[in-house]
Structure formats: C-alpha cells, structure tokens
Amino acid sequence: GLPARVRIHEVGARDGLQNEKSTVPTEVKAEFIRRLAAAGLTTIEATSFVHPKWVPQLADAEQLFPLVSDLQGVELPVLVPNDRGLDRALALGARRIAVFASATESFAKANLNRTLDESLAVFEPVVRRAKDEGAHVRGYVSMCFGDPWEGAVPLPQVVRVCKALVAMGCDELSLGDTIGVATPGHVRALLSQLNEEGVPTDVIGVHFHDTYGQALANTYAALQHGVTTVDASAGGLGGCPYAKSATGNLATEDLVWMLRGLGIDTGVDLGHLVATSDWMAGHLGRPSPSRTVRALSHK
Ligand code: HMG
Numbered sequence: 001g002l003p004a005r006v007r008i009h010e011v012g013a014r015d016g017l018q019n020e021k022s023t024v025p026t027e028v029k030a031e032f033i034r035r036l037a038a039a040g041l042t043t044i045e046a047t048s049f050v051h052p053k054w055v056p057q058l059a060d061a062e063q064l065f066p067l068v069s070d071l072q073g074v075e076l077p078v079l080v081p082n083d084r085g086l087d088r089a090l091a092l093g094a095r096r097i098a099v100f101a102s103a104t105e106s107f108a109k110a111n112l113n114r115t116l117d118e119s120l121a122v123f124e125p126v127v128r129r130a131k132d133e134g135a136h137v138r139g140y141v142s143m144c145f146g147d148p149w150e151g152a153v154p155l156p157q158v159v160r161v162c163k164a165l166v167a168m169g170c171d172e173l174s175l176g177d178t179i180g181v182a183t184p185g186h187v188r189a190l191l192s193q194l195n196e197e198g199v200p201t202d203v204i205g206v207h208f209h210d211t212y213g214q215a216l217a218n219t220y221a222a223l224q225h226g227v228t229t230v231d232a233s234a235g236g237l238g239g240c241p242y243a244k245s246a247t248g249n250l251a252t253e254d255l256v257w258m259l260r261g262l263g264i265d266t267g268v269d270l271g272h273l274v275a276t277s278d279w280m281a282g283h284l285g286r287p288s289p290s291r292t293v294r295a296l297s298h299k
C-alpha cells in the first residue's frame with residue numbers, strides 16, 4: 001500500500017540555485033524560502049556551508065541564513081562538507097545539517113576533492129559533533145544508480161556507504177540519483193537490498209533528478225516500498241555543478257500533483273507553490289521546466 005502522508009524535503013533554494021548560472025541576490029533567496037514556507041513546505045533546505053570558490057552561487061550562506069532562521073514551524077537543513085562547514089552552520093544556530101557522500105570514487109573526487117573513504121573519515125567527527133550539539137543529521141549518498149564517469153553503480157557499493165553513514169549516527173539518508181538515470185526496477189532493487197542489509201525503510205529518503213523523465217515513476221516505486229520522505233525542488237530547478245549531465249530535480253509541483261491525485265497528504269498548497277515558481281522564473285529569466293507549473297501557470 002501507499003503511505004497516508006509524505007514529507008517533502010524541498011531543495012530548490014540549495015540544489016536548485018547552486019546550479020544557476022546567475023547568482024540570485026540574497027534578499028531574493030530569502031523571499032523564495034519565505035514563499036515556499038507560506039505554500040506549506042515544512043522542510044526547506046536553505047543553503048550550503050561549502051567553500052565559496054566551489055559553489056559561488058551559495059557564497060552568501062552567512063548573510064542568508066539569519067534572514068530566514070526565524071521562520072516558525074519550518075526546518076531549514078543546510079549542507080556541510082567538513083568541520084569548517086559545521087562550525088559555520090552551528091555558529092548561526094542551524095539545527096539540521098546534511099553531509100554528502102558519494103557511492104562512487106569519481107564523484108567523491110570531483111565533488112569533495114577526497115577519496116570515498118577519506119570523505120567518510122571527514123564526515124565521522126562532523127556527524128558526531130552535530131549529534132552532540134543536538135542537531136538532526138541527514139546523510140546524502142550521490143550517484144546511487146549511475147555515475148557519469150563510471151556508468152552503472154553496483155548495489156553493494158551503495159549499500160556500503162549507506163551503512164557507514166547510519167553507523168556514524170545519521171538520522172536519515174537521502175538516496176541521490178544525481179544524474180537522473182534511475183528507473184523504477186532499479187529503485188526497488190536498491191531499497192530491497194538496503195533492507196536486507198539492515199537499513200530500514202523509515203530512515204530512507206529519495207532524491208531524484210529528472211534527466212530521463214523518470215523521477216515521478218521512481219518516486220512512485222519508492223512510495224510503494226514504504227518510503228515517506230521525498231526530495232523535490234520547486235519549479236524543477238537544479239542540478240549539480242560537479243556532476244556533468246545532471247539536470248533539475250523532480251519538480252515539487254509535479255510531485256504534489258501526483259500525491260494529491262493519490263490522496264496522499266503533503267500540506268502543500270499547489271496554487272501558492274506554482275505562483276512562487278512563476279515568481280522565481282521571473283528572477284531567473286527563464287520558464288520553469290516543470291510540466292505542472294506550465295500547465296497551471298497564469299503567465
Ligand atoms: P579542498 O580544496 O580540498 O579544501 O575542498 P581543504 O580542506 O583543502 O581546504 C582548503 C581551504 O578551503 C582552506 O582555506 C579551508 O579553510 C577552506 P585556506 O586555509 O587555504 O585559506 N575551507 C572552507 N571554507 C569555507 N567553508 C568550508 C571550507 N572547507 C574548507 N566548509 C571542500 C574540499 C569539501 C571544502 C570542497 O570540495 C567543497 O566545498 N565542496 C563542495 C561541493 C558542493 O557543494 N557540491 C554540491 C553539493 S552535493 C550535491 O549537489 C548532490 C546532492 O544534491 C545529492 C544528489 O543529487 O546526488 C546533495
């Protein structure tokens with residue numbers, strides 16, 4: 001059966017904006033996050049405390065976070081790649097952080113300048129300290145299905161990284177299809193393999209990019225498996241600057257449209273969300289790639 005309720009982990013302000021050619025003004029980002037919250041989203045990934053040279057689009061994290069941290073009833077996770085990132089996030093009062101690992105060596109190198117095991121060794125004290133500070137910790141695993149340099153990614157490789165993150169103390173995982181090549185059968189196989197290896201479904205979230213148009217079908221397969229946390233990006237913004245051939249995330253509007261049709265509660269007001277993505281598209285100077293936004297847009 002399908003879940004009665006799904007928690008949407010909104011990544012537009014982070015995964016979306018990190019990949020835009022133009023840098024969006026800090027005040028516009030803050031307004032975007034406020035509008036997402038007003039549309040009913042309750043988990044809104046705000047930014048990343050990474051090296052500003054690696055992701056210049058998010059170099060204003062210190063300025064942005066205080067502009068939104070007073071939002072009531074909203075969790076604002078932030079990405080941290082290392083101790084330095086955690087220091088910066090904690091200094092601003094962040095209560096939810098995310099580390100981001102890779103299932104492949106190629107992407108660990110491209111995204112974190114480390115081998116896979118070196119990156120896990122960096123995360124371990126970060127996760128421990130974040131937990132000691134009472135923060136909630138998400139562990140992303142990128143390239144869970146395919147990798148632009150290595151091709152199809154073997155399930156055991158993904159399972160190993162997932163188990164390492166859970167053993168470190170991560171409260172939840174997010175399985176990333178960074179370049180959008182997954183299909184529903186592959187999703188089912190990975191989730192089953194994780195369960196068999198002792199990783200329960202209730203710590204697993206899914207993070208699909210829509211490169212091959214499979215993100216909604218993949219989400220449906222995950223819901224059938226019992227997953228209740230789904231990452232999506234308003235208007236379908238997004239990608240990853242260090243993963244060639246990555247396009248935008250599953251659009252939050254497309255997700256909400258499907259879930260609403262299934263009678264699954266998300267708490268999101270679709271009209272309000274579409275208006276927000278229209279407004280953001282105006283700032284970015286290009287239309288939203290989301291089919292649902294285009295169908296419901298008044299522009
Ligand atoms: P590095 O060059 O190896 O860093 O980069 P380092 O540890 O050698 O340090 C070099 C300098 O950077 C030092 O300064 C550090 O202090 C500074 P110096 O002493 O030379 O003056 N530094 C920092 N400054 C600010 N904040 C920090 C920080 N860390 C070091 N946190 C590093 C290693 C991890 C920093 C770099 O590779 C990095 O920032 N990578 C981030 C890449 C990124 O953000 N990618 C996108 C997010 S992942 C994603 O999108 C996938 C996801 O959506 C899921 C999916 O779709 O699969 C999550």
Ligand code: MG
Pocket residue numbers: 015176178207239240249
């Ligand atoms: Mg992503």
